[in-house]
Amino acid sequence: MRKTLSFGFLASLVALVVCVLAGTGPALAQEAAGFGPAPVLTAADYPTVAGVNGRLVIWIVAQLHLWFAAFVLAVPIFVFIIEAIGMRTRDKRYDDMAYEFIKVSITAYSITAILGGLLLFSLILFYPHLFGYLSTIFSKSMFYYALLFFGESAVLYLYYYGWHWLQGDLRKWIHLSLGLLLNAIGTTLMLLANAWLTFMMSPAGVDPAGVFNGNEWEAIHNFLWNPINIHRFVANIAYGGSIVGAYAAFKFLTARTSQEKAHYDWMGYNANFIAICALLPLPFAGYYLAAEIYAYSQQMGITLMGGIFAWLFIIQAVLIGALFLSANYYLWCGMGRSDGARRYYWAIKYIAIVLIGAFLVWFTPHTLVLTNSELKSLGGPHHSILGPLGIMPAKNTAVNLMIIFTFLSFLIYRRSNKVATVSWEGMGNTLQVALFTAGILNILFLGIYHGYFTNTVYKVAASIPQVLTTFVVIVVSLVLDSFIYRGARDVGPLHWGRIPDRAQYALFLLAVAFTWLMGLMGYIRSGIRQHWHVVDIMRDNSPNAFTPTLGYAANVVSVAAVIFLTLVIFVFWIAKVSSVKTLPAGYWKE
Amino acid sequence: MRLPRLLQAALVLVGVYLGFIVVFDYMLEAVIPGSLLTMYMFFVTVGVFMVFTYDEERTRELVAPIKAMVENPIYRGARNTVFIVIPLLVGYGVYSRTLPSFEAPVELRTIHPAPPSTAKIYGERVNLLTLENPFRHYQTDDPEIFAEYVQEGAAVYIENCQYCHGDKLDGKGPYAEGLNPTPLNFQDIGTIAQLQESYLYWRIATGGPGLPKEAAPWISSMPVWQEFLTEEEIWKVILFLYDYTGHAPRSWGEAHDAGGH
Numbered sequence: 119m120r121k122t123l124s125f126g127f128l129a130s131l132v133a134l135v136v137c138v139l140a141g142t143g144p145a146l147a148q149e150a151a152g153f154g155p156a157p158v159l160t161a162a163d164y165p166t167v168a169g170v171n172g173r174l175v176i177w178i179v180a181q182l183h184l185w186f187a188a189f190v191l192a193v194p195i196f197v198f199i200i201e202a203i204g205m206r207t208r209d210k211r212y213d214d215m216a217y218e219f220i221k222v223s224i225t226a227y228s229i230t231a232i233l234g235g236l237l238l239f240s241l242i243l244f245y246p247h248l249f250g251y252l253s254t255i256f257s258k259s260m261f262y263y264a265l266l267f268f269g270e271s272a273v274l275y276l277y278y279y280g281w282h283w284l285q286g287d288l289r290k291w292i293h294l295s296l297g298l299l300l301n302a303i304g305t306t307l308m309l310l311a312n313a314w315l316t317f318m319m320s321p322a323g324v325d326p327a328g329v330f331n332g333n334e335w336e337a338i339h340n341f342l343w344n345p346i347n348i349h350r351f352v353a354n355i356a357y358g359g360s361i362v363g364a365y366a367a368f369k370f371l372t373a374r375t376s377q378e379k380a381h382y383d384w385m386g387y388n389a390n391f392i393a394i395c396a397l398l399p400l401p402f403a404g405y406y407l408a409a410e411i412y413a414y415s416q417q418m419g420i421t422l423m424g425g426i427f428a429w430l431f432i433i434q435a436v437l438i439g440a441l442f443l444s445a446n447y448y449l450w451c452g453m454g455r456s457d458g459a460r461r462y463y464w465a466i467k468y469i470a471i472v473l474i475g476a477f478l479v480w481f482t483p484h485t486l487v488l489t490n491s492e493l494k495s496l497g498g499p500h501h502s503i504l505g506p507l508g509i510m511p512a513k514n515t516a517v518n519l520m521i522i523f524t525f526l527s528f529l530i531y532r533r534s535n536k537v538a539t540v541s542w543e544g545m546g547n548t549l550q551v552a553l554f555t556a557g558i559l560n561i562l563f564l565g566i567y568h569g570y571f572t573n574t575v576y577k578v579a580a581s582i583p584q585v586l587t588t589f590v591v592i593v594v595s596l597v598l599d600s601f602i603y604r605g606a607r608d609v610g611p612l613h614w615g616r617i618p619d620r621a622q623y624a625l626f627l628l629a630v631a632f633t634w635l636m637g638l639m640g641y642i643r644s645g646i647r648q649h650w651h652v653v654d655i656m657r658d659n660s661p662n663a664f665t666p667t668l669g670y671a672a673n674v675v676s677v678a679a680v681i682f683l684t685l686v687i688f689v690f691w692i693a694k695v696s697s698v699k700t701l702p703a704g705y706w707k708e
Numbered sequence: 709m710r711l712p713r714l715l716q717a718a719l720v721l722v723g724v725y726l727g728f729i730v731v732f733d734y735m736l737e738a739v740i741p742g743s744l745l746t747m748y749m750f751f752v753t754v755g756v757f758m759v760f761t762y763d764e765e766r767t768r769e770l771v772a773p774i775k776a777m778v779e780n781p782i783y784r785g786a787r788n789t790v791f792i793v794i795p796l797l798v799g800y801g802v803y804s805r806t807l808p809s810f811e812a813p814v815e816l817r818t819i820h821p822a823p824p825s826t827a828k829i830y831g832e833r834v835n836l837l838t839l840e841n842p843f844r845h846y847q848t849d850d851p852e853i854f855a856e857y858v859q860e861g862a863a864v865y866i867e868n869c870q871y872c873h874g875d876k877l878d879g880k881g882p883y884a885e886g887l888n889p890t891p892l893n894f895q896d897i898g899t900i901a902q903l904q905e906s907y908l909y910w911r912i913a914t915g916g917p918g919l920p921k922e923a924a925p926w927i928s929s930m931p932v933w934q935e936f937l938t939e940e941e942i943w944k945v946i947l948f949l950y951d952y953t954g955h956a957p958r959s960w961g962e963a964h965d966a967g968g969h
Contacts, residue, residue: 415837416904422823436747443754450762467759474755478748483900487743490812493888495739500879500890503738504899616763654825 148242150451153254156328156656157247164660165244168292172244173662174674179240181637182685183233187311188350188636190230191304192358193223194274196392198297205290213627217281221360221696224278225689231267232401245377245660248651255323255330255337263310266303268654273300274541305351312346313338318652322413328655341414352396352403357632361686364629368690370631380615386625387452393628394445398592401438401517402585411646413707421646428484430642435481435513437635442520444624444631448618449527451621456535458609465530472523479516482485484508514581515565518588522557525592529599536606546602550595557591562585633682637675713770717760723753819905821920829913831933839906841943841957854947861948864941872929877952887929894953901955908946908957 157163164172197216204212241249243384253260278295284293307496321328323336330337366386421427450466452461482504488496506512523609540546568580647653648661657663666674711719728748732740740748757809761767777783777790789801826835846854866875872891875879900908910918916928933942950957 281728416823416907417825417826417837420820426821436751439751445757447758449760450758453762463763466762469760470755474752477751481747482744486741488741492739492741500893500896500898501738501741503732503736504740504744505896509898509902570742619769620761620767672727 119473123660124377126446153330153332156251156324156652161203161659161661163247164662165246167243170391171662172240175240175662176237176244177487177641177674178678178681179237179677181235181640182682183230183592184640185633185636185682186226186230186233187308188354188357189312189361190223190227190304191308192354193219193226193646194277194297194300194304195355196358197223198294198301200388201297201479205294206697208317210301211377211384215388218385220278220281220364220691222362222689225692226272226686227271227274228691229685231271245651248658250658251656252317255317256334258334259310259313259338263307266310268305270303270307272302273303278596287532308350308354309343312350313340313343316340316342316346318650319418319627319643319647321652321655324655326655328652342407342410347411349400349403349407352400352638355383356393356396356400357636359389359391359396360629360632363389363393363625364686364691365389365693367625368687368693370622371619377617383455383617386448386622389444390625390628391641392447394528395443397441398521398524401521405514405581415653418646421648426665426668427642427645430638430671432483433672434483434639436636436637437476437631439480439520440631441635442477442524443473443627446470446524446527448621448624448628451529451617451624453531453534454618455612456609457613458537459534462530462534465526469523469527473520476516476523478511478518479507480520482507482512484583484605511565511568511580514584515561517559518561518584521588522554522561522591525595531594532599533603535609535612536603538606538611539623540604543602546598552601553591553595553598557587560587580699610692630679630683633679634675637679638672641675712773713760714773717756717770720756721749721753725749726882751943792832820907823907823910824920827910827914827918829910830939836906837908839909841905841909841946843943843947844905844957857944858947858951859947861944862939862952864937864945865948868933868937869945877949892929894949894955897955900949900953900957903958905943905946905957908949909942913943 148363166172183200196345197219200212200216200219204210204216218562273296277300280296281631284290284296317340317361318336320341321337324330363386366382366389368381370382370386373382408419408423411422423431446469453462456673484505485508486501486504499654564587645665648665649656650656651658725745728740728745731739759771775785823836825837827835828834843854843857846857864876865873870881871883872881872887873879873894874884874891877894879891879896880898881891884891894900911930912936915930915932917932919928937945946957
């Protein structure tokens with residue numbers, strides 16, 4: 119662990135030095151002369167280094183950096199929460215779990231830093247003018263970013279290595295505050311980096327020629343900054359949950375004793391819980407982001423959802439569906455931990471039917487792939503039944519139903535080990551059924567009526583009451599259940615560890631699907647700029663400034679995902695190795 | 709007697725498959741595309757697998773016949789048949805997929821390519837991001853004048869467009885059958901109802917040849933109307949398209965007015 123520590127510091131040191139040299143240097147020079155317009159480049163302005171394809175390098179390195187960063191930023195968020203829960207309940211298992219999570223992320227942290235340094239070097243090497251331009255505008259935030267990185271490392275190491283030292287009343291509070299500080303710094307780092315990339319999509323604080331007005335805050339607070347911030351924040355938590363879930367699954371499958379199995383089963387359950395909690399609001403954050411992109415520029419919006427990238431959205435839809443399915447499957451498998459689960463098994467079939475049905479609608483493409491004979495028989499590319507399923511109102515309705523039914527899986531999971539003792543249980547259950555029925559009918563009504571019988575303003579607007587309905591159903595139902603099960607009796611102890619291995623593969627699938635999804639969507643987000651470095655302001659004139667075919671893009675993302683997952687397995691393995699001791703008999707002199 | 713679970717699973721799958729075919733191809737008379745059916749069936753299979761295996765006991769029951777067939781010597785005959793038939797089926801599948809055919813390759817066609825942010829229309833560069841229909845405001849300001857403009861738009865449409873797009877605006881004009889891609893159906897919720905008026909203006913004025921490069925292959929027969937109609941006629945025909953179909957052009961609520969450049 120000592121090694122990785124110094125690596126992390128080294129990388130951030132390098133990042134700082136490079137930033138100061140390459141970033142703020144020209145910026146200061148610029149400031150004296152006033153800001154110039156965005157450089158107009160020719161193909162000769164893009165150096166070739168060692169014959170490699172610069173775009174590909176940036177693409178893969180940035181993606182790897184982002185994956186690790188997302189993980190490393192997310193873990194402290196829920197470690198903080200779990201530690202707090204442990205402090206409240208005084209249940210040491212939570213504290214141990216939180217520690218184990220942070221232990222996994224510590225190696226990942228140094229890899230993040232190294233990849234960040236690599237990304238910076240690659241940008242300077244392959245796109246010096248773009249980097250120069252951005253760094254004149256973001257000179258201050260880049261400088262503070264590098265400084266904050268030091269802070270982040272220091273606090274993280276204190277938080278991790280001080281875990282066992284800072285135990286007990288006051289010390290525990292100090293430790294928890296360190297966790298809060300860590301999160302504050304981490305989130306600030308993300309917000310700054312988000313500002314740079316959203317500036318490239320929706321530039322602000324510059325005139326049409328790219329001349330900067332000197333107000334850095336305006337450039338940071340550009341049109342798409344907050345939509346991206348929200349989306350990334352929520353997605354990071356879901357992603358972090360899925361990766362530690364995969365860690366727990368890995369440990370579960372390799373566990374030797376039943377205690378170990380029980381421990382990692384419990385950990386996997388918690389990780390999956392975190393992932394689902396963050397997954398449920400995620401489609402809305404995504405929808406909000408897409409709507410804002412559309413609002414900012416119809417051109418980008420159509421490229422995104424209706425144009426060449428639309429096909430990647432089908433893959434995206436399929437992967438999101440896979441996330442929902444594997445999360446549900448994991449919950450169903452987990453019901454076997456309780457002896458009382460059998461009472462609810464009948465419901466699973468129906469949940470599955472709705473989930474799959476909604477999922478099919480969710481990924482039905484707007485433009486169908488048709489063979490010529492199908493084209494002839496339909497009389498054109500338009501399909502009277504499937505066509506309407508391809509547009510947003512249908513998707514929104516489907517995803518709301520998927521969310522409500524995933525929640526239902528969770529509800530029966532919670533109930534499976536409990537027997538209510540209140541006298542009005544029957545009435546309470548009737549209320550629950552009525553609540554769900556009303557909610558589902560409302561979502562269907564909003565989707566069908568507003569989606570197909572009014573104009574687009576309402577179409578967009580209808581998605582909001584739909585979300586609210588889902589939200590109300592979830593909250594009211596949770597409250598109701600907590601009353602129904604007040605003073606409830608347990609069926610028996612929960613058998614942690616009694617779960618089929620298949621469920622662990624569902625956790626792996628969750629992590630892999632998430633990784634791939636982020637890669638593909640990240641490519642789309644960046645790709646809709648098309649031939650612009652900074653949209654409408656700085657043109658990308660490098661030979662690589664074309665939109666690659668979908669197959670090529672998907673391959674690049676897949677290769678990157680494989681590299682990432684290999685590194686993750688390495689991280690898991692290292693976490694395991696660090697606790698293994700070999701006794702070399704007769705090696706050391708006595 | 710309860711059916712063995714493996715048979716149950718198989719019956720569900722076959723039932724759903726036939727259900728899709730019967731409902732789409734026969735009852736609704738709109739074939740379900742093979743590519744989509746494959747995707748649908750894949751996930752239905754996943755769903756069936758999930759429901760049949762979330763619990764150890766059920767899983768054991770599900771795979772019991774398979775285990776028995778592989779392990780129990782009594783079923784040797786069945787086992788050998790299965791082990792021969794399945795690879796043969798897979799082989800046949802691969803063969804028929806790779807066999808060259810006379811069918812033209814499937815094309816992915818994007819119905820709505822992204823418009824450029826500016827376009828040259830009537831010799832002038834117009835900004836499509838901010839362009840608005842100059843007659844739209846009459847809808848609220850002076851409904852009578854508006855109705856007149858819609859009428860004029862209807863005349864333009866009948867004279868120029870209905871041959872392809874149909875007198876009911878449903879994409880079924882007399883020429884439509886002969887064209888590929890077919891003229892779009894404006895009644896459909898997936899076409900003009902999703903678009904801003906500036907988008908239509910661009911598409912009508914520049915037609916098939918004005919389609920952006922990145923959205924190839926483009927073989928659209930849509931004429932370049934700026935060579936035959938005036939700017940006002942195009943805006944009026946757009947009024948008519950929305951008026952007749954009852955759709956409203958895409959627009960953004962108040963909250964979004966802050967957007968754009």
